[in-house]
Amino acid sequence: MSDILEFFEDGTLILPYGSKPRVPWKLSQPDDDTFITLPVFLAFCGIASALRPWNRRNARFKAILSLSEESCLSVYTAAARVFLNGIADYKPGTRPFVTDWGGRYSNRDQFEVLTKDQAIFVKEPNKTLDDEARLFADTVVDVPPRSRRHAEAALKRFGMPVIDRDVELLLSEPWDRLDKAFQEGRSPNLSLQRLRRYPLPSATADVPEPQVPGPTLADMHGYGPVVEWGNDLARDIDDYKSGRIRWEDVDGGVLLSGPTGTGKTTFVRALANSCGVSVSAGSFSTWQTAGSLDDFLKAMRKTFEEAESKAPSILFVDEVDSFGSRNIRDYNRAYMTAAISGFLELLDGFHRREGVVVVAACNHPDSLDPAIRRAGRLDRHYQITLPDAQSRLSILKFHSGIELDQSQTEMFGMATEGLSGADIEQLSRDARRAARRRLEVLSGTHIIDQLRALTELSEDFVRALAVHEAGHALVSIEVGHGEVTEVKISRYRVEGKYSQLGYVQYGRIGARPKTRADYLNAIAVCLAGIAAELEVFGWFADGSSGSETADLNRATELATMLEGALGMGHTLLVEGPLEQLERLRTYNPDFRRRVHDVLQSEFGRVKSIIQARRTALDAIVERLMETKAMTGDEVAEIVQRHKMPRVSLAKLPRRGTGA
Structure with missing residues (x-):
């Protein structure tokens, strides 16, 4: 598709339907805050090619641009504004209407665009389009990926020689790295130098790092019925991958509760290993650190989208009880109501999250908003308690590989009563450290030495x-x-x-x-x-x-x-x-x-x-x-x-x- 583009020898892009070549070099409005960088020019070339029939003065259209590459939304959004500035004259103080398709304000944006002559929605690869979207838009077009001709034109337009090494760099680097390197006020030459100085670890990317064997559900001793649920989930995901069942037949979510340190996070790792899927993780506190309410919702949505891009996968949401309940009335109610509503929308929403199992963990399940535990969301609930004596021994063996003799087992069971799996993992680390300091092989004696002081009874x-x-x-x-x-x-x-x-x-x-x-x-x-x-x-x-x-x-x-x-x-x-x-x-x-x-x-x-x-x-x-x-x-x-x-x-x- 990129072959239909034509360039002058100096790299000026010739756009059809125009009486003279127009180039995205100077903004049509002086107050537009879109700064054209080399990556923005690359993206512009793809957009101009995709929207060629509408690339004429004052064309009226609503377009959805379907991107083919990840992590390039901000660059293509800027390039789309440049494209609209080139075909229409906007009043001072106004900007071309460009937004992402499927974002939080998607419904509001669709209503607002009804009053616009031109509008562009940019759709990322992991977003889906339904028949309603195709009815709404005048056109839905695929944006071609960046090509060699785009890269050559970009180098020419920025007054740089066309060197194969630089062309390959522009075509191979991820969009987010290009966007970080080519900044306003930084020369393109310096940007290329920085990309070469801090290369991607591509030379070792194909060589997997040695993996430490992780736990599986078979190692989760003392966890009770949740292990049986996990084994059923592993079988269902395998059937889903094989096409034997639909995703609707797979449990979409579960709630784990229990005191701190009982091993909820460890269970999630074991569940992912047994299911053969990857894990994405988020929590109320990490999303909140993103900033304002809009930033919070955006960070939460990004975590869900990351999990969807890896589907089938597991999304681990920690501290889910921090959302609280919308029934609680305090000065922070509006914020929490919006946060819970956003979370509920992502849990099921209009389009169900196919391929993502949400595993949420908390300490206080009773404080959760009832809607979060509604059927189809996090309706299954399993309590994870502190491990019993036999489970503590199994946890010790997993972390240390040590089997205690009968006398040591009795002392260990007594001294570790009330300890969590995390406590026993720490105890194993301390025992290994003690063995290293003494230049000895780890044994049950080192484990017993780390226990609380015991007195033998008469x-x-x-x-x-x-x-x-x-x-x-x-x-x-x-x-x-x-x-x-x-x-x-x-x-x-x-x-x-x-x-x-x-x-x-x-x-x-x-x-x-x-x-x-x-x-x-x-x-x-x-x-x-x-x-x-x-x-x-x-x-x-x-x-x-x-x-x-x-x-x-x-x-x-x-x-x-x-x-x-x-x-x-x-x-x-x-x-x-x-x-x-x-x-x-x-x-x-x-x-x-x-x-x-x-x-x-x-x-x-x-x-x-x-x-x-x-x-x-x-x-x-x-x-x-x-x-x-x-x-x-x-x-x-x-x-x-x-x-x-x-x-x-x-x-x-x-x-x-x-x-």
């Missing part, structure tokens, strides 16, 4: 823990409170930190209405630890009371609810909510006595169970002292093995009949 202390937890497990099985899944005790305590030294983990109880018997069984299980200590030692320790989750506190709360809040006590009367019942228990002796009677009755029942099953209790304790951890099946097997034969009194034995 044998008597550990046995008391074993008796207490064994009592909970045994009574739970006996009364049918719930399935025991794990029993564990520790040999270590973290200095200066309250930590749970033992626990019994229960399976989920079936969803059914709870009766008085269920509450009494729960109270019995709470009291079983101290009942076991009394049976074995004749005393119980103070760890069973004090905190809200301590055994006696929890048992007292359940008994209070039973007597005063559920109508399951000595009367159907409901005394009030739990907060009032605590006060009632303090100042009402009769109510306090009834709560006491419930606790005392269940404590007597539990002591009877412990005494009757003492053999099983001792067996569980000895096993815990050896292994420090037992599965629920192991506990149940011991209880069953030591089950006492029972004589049924339901039926009397039949007497033989004598002759």
